Amino acid sequence: MDPAPAPANPDDENAENKPRLNFVEQIIEKDLAEGKNDGRVHTRFPPEPNGYLHIGHAKSICLNFGLAKKYNGRCNLRFDDTNPTKEDVEYVHSIQNDIRWLGFEWDELHYASDRFEQLFQYAERLVMEGKAYVDSQSAEELQANRGTINQAGTDSPFRERSIEDNLDLFRRMKAGEFIDGEHVLRAKIDMAHPNMLMRDPLMYRIRHATHHRTGDDWCIYPMYDWAHGQCDSLEGITHSVCTLEFETHRILYDWFIQQLGIHASHQYEFARLNLDYMVMSKRKFLELVEGNFVTGWDDPRMPTIGGLRRRGYTPESIRAFCERIGVAKFNSTVEMMWLEQAAREHLNKVTPRIMGVLDPVKLIVDNYSEDGEPDLLDAVNNPEDESYGKRQVQFSKELYIEREDFMEDAPKRYHRLAPGREVRLRYAYFVTCTHCVKDSDGNIIEVHCKYDPETRGGNATDGRKVKGTIHWVSVDHAVDVEVRLYDRLFSVENPNEAPEGGDWKDNLNPDSLTIVAAAKIEPEIANGEPGTKYQLERTGYFCLDADSTAEKLLLNRTVGLRDSWAKLQEPRGGQPKRKKGGK
Ligand code: ATP
Numbered sequence: 001m002d003p004a005p006a007p008a009n010p011d012d013e014n015a016e017n018k019p020r021l022n023f024v025e026q027i028i029e030k031d032l033a034e035g036k037n038d039g040r041v042h043t044r045f046p047p048e049p050n051g052y053l054h055i056g057h058a059k060s061i062c063l064n065f066g067l068a069k070k071y072n073g074r075c076n077l078r079f080d081d082t083n084p085t086k087e088d089v090e091y092v093h094s095i096q097n098d099i100r101w102l103g104f105e106w107d108e109l110h111y112a113s114d115r116f117e118q119l120f121q122y123a124e125r126l127v128m129e130g131k132a133y134v135d136s137q138s139a140e141e142l143q144a145n146r147g148t149i150n151q152a153g154t155d156s157p158f159r160e161r162s163i164e165d166n167l168d169l170f171r172r173m174k175a176g177e178f179i180d181g182e183h184v185l186r187a188k189i190d191m192a193h194p195n196m197l198m199r200d201p202l203m204y205r206i207r208h209a210t211h212h213r214t215g216d217d218w219c220i221y222p223m224y225d226w227a228h229g230q231c232d233s234l235e236g237i238t239h240s241v242c243t244l245e246f247e248t249h250r251i252l253y254d255w256f257i258q259q260l261g262i263h264a265s266h267q268y269e270f271a272r273l274n275l276d277y278m279v280m281s282k283r284k285f286l287e288l289v290e291g292n293f294v295t296g297w298d299d300p301r302m303p304t305i306g307g308l309r310r311r312g313y314t315p316e317s318i319r320a321f322c323e324r325i326g327v328a329k330f331n332s333t334v335e336m337m338w339l340e341q342a343a344r345e346h347l348n349k350v351t352p353r354i355m356g357v358l359d360p361v362k363l364i365v366d367n368y369s370e371d372g373e374p375d376l377l378d379a380v381n382n383p384e385d386e387s388y389g390k391r392q393v394q395f396s397k398e399l400y401i402e403r404e405d406f407m408e409d410a411p412k413r414y415h416r417l418a419p420g421r422e423v424r425l426r427y428a429y430f431v432t433c434t435h436c437v438k439d440s441d442g443n444i445i446e447v448h449c450k451y452d453p454e455t456r457g458g459n460a461t462d463g464r465k466v467k468g469t470i471h472w473v474s475v476d477h478a479v480d481v482e483v484r485l486y487d488r489l490f491s492v493e494n495p496n497e498a499p500e501g502g503d504w505k506d507n508l509n510p511d512s513l514t515i516v517a518a519a520k521i522e523p524e525i526a527n528g529e530p531g532t533k534y535q536l537e538r539t540g541y542f543c544l545d546a547d548s549t550a551e552k553l554l555l556n557r558t559v560g561l562r563d564s565w566a567k568l569q570e571p572r573g574g575q576p577k578r579k580k581g582g583k
């Protein structure tokens with residue numbers, strides 16, 4: 001295994017000798033040095049409970065919880081649950097579960113919906129101060145009158161309603177006297193503002209929908225911009241870190257807080273994580289789930305936290321990945337291989353090794369006699385960690401080896417089994433291939449060899465060497481396991497772009513899942529619980545699936561031992577390469 005590259009901040013060009021801080025850390029350290037916020041650091045992670053968390057969220061989680069930890073601060077979990085029609089308590093639970101699994105614990109748990117009353121009172125205050133008004137234009141009129149980037153918007157005919165009328169209408173909106181879309185509440189800012197978000201932004205819309213927490217208490221719901229900053233403020237957040245698409249919202253975030261004169265938290269924006277060959281949005285994942293393109297939110301091909309967990313990723317590997325990709329201010333796409341590499345590096349340290357054959361062909365050891373005691377060979381469970389101990393694997397006359405480890409007509413550089421060639425069977429003996437047997441169609445059904453009893457344990461007493469070592473399992477002792485081999489979910493680098501005349505889902509890779517119905521694996525595997533991880537020697541890292549049972553063992557390939565894609569690419573340093581200008 002290659003050594004892990006040192007985490008570095010790719011934004012910081014002369015970072016060689018100084019502590020490497022990302023730009024948010026630099027801001028925090030400056031604030032602390034200037035005594036801002038009474039020396040407090042308080043962050044939050046604010047998911048909308050409208051889907052399962054994905055690896056992009058993990059970046060935000062690691063950042064926000066990581067900052068709080070580093071600066072002895074606090075980090076809240078806040079559900080941004082202001083959109084009743086898309087949200088569900090199922091998501092609330094899964095999000096909490098995923099954050100804990102990643103290794104973080106929030107200091108306070110909040111729901112934007114707990115602030116509905118407070119937000120309503122704040123809004124009434126703005127109405128009374130003439131800073132917000134009820135608009136009764138239709139959705140189409142609202143849209144048409146916003147103007148364009150180059151053209152100022154048009155004032156609503158309702159913009160100059162009296163404060164009394166506005167207050168009365170707003171209270172009646174809340175009381176449920178109107179139907180959806182009949183009125184909205186808008187902040188009164190400037191319909192000619194160069195930033196279109198400042199053109200009298202919506203604060204409330206009427207929506208007669210049952211909320212997963214507040215039930216039917218409310219029929220008006222606050223917009224993101226109206227809820228988010230005020231929730232930050234009420235929680236005493238000091239550094240409100242969000243993704244770049246909110247950069248243009250910052251001016252509005254500040255405007256509301258200024259008008260209300262409440263605690264000023266500050267918003268900072270960092271780049272969303274995008275992975276190549278992958279989409280990264282809850283909405284798109286929902287489409288994949290609902291369209292049965294995947295088996296569910298936790299399909300091991302999905303980059304959801306649940307999918308990665310089921311695939312066999314560890315929290316440590318996800319945290320290491322997030323650390324390594326850093327926090328930048330420009331959007332970029334990170335290559336998927338960095339996520340896979342992070343998995344390999346951690347799994348290499350923590351997985352017991354076992355032998356398993358995915359594409360079996362029989363190897364018959366002709367001169368081996370099974371009389372006498374069972375031939376048990378010592379095998380090291382984890383060469384990276386002695387505490388994993390040893391196990392014994394049983395040798396026998398009939399073994400399975402990988403079909404690809406035998407070649408009848410082998411080139412010189414092929415260091416595996418071929419007639420006349422000698423290899424080591426891992427932990428066991430040197431064997432020399434004699435011949436193979438074929439069926440009437442010419443398929444190889446048996447490979448035959450002779451073993452050298454003097455090489456027990458895998459070394460020759462006469463010092464002779466062999467070039468190749470192959471893995472094997474005993475036919476009588478192996479257990480059958482269904483193995484799922486995963487490949488990329490999408491077959492194009494940027495699957496967000498639909499092919500001409502098509503849909504982004506047309507980019508799905510039709511071969512993203514290959515099922516091996518009956519791989520032959522060391523009996524040790526039958527002792528594993530769902531979630532147990534292994535390295536199948538010479539093959540890759542695997543994890544027993546959540547649905548695996550003693551009767552039907554199911555094994556997911558997390559990642560191969562080496563990156564077969566990386567080999568196709570130019571060698572490069574130890575930093576994730578960024579492709580600028582991602583989504
Ligand atoms: P999606 O489009 O997948 O629904 P979102 O931004 O709407 O994502 P939220 O639930 O609102 O999802 O996100 C909670 C937090 O996670 C936000 O602060 C958001 O900025 C952050 N986040 C979401 N996606 C990413 C990503 N790809 N990379 C980094 N942070 C992200």
Ligand code: MG
Nearest residue numbers: 047048050282
């Ligand atoms: Mg969202």
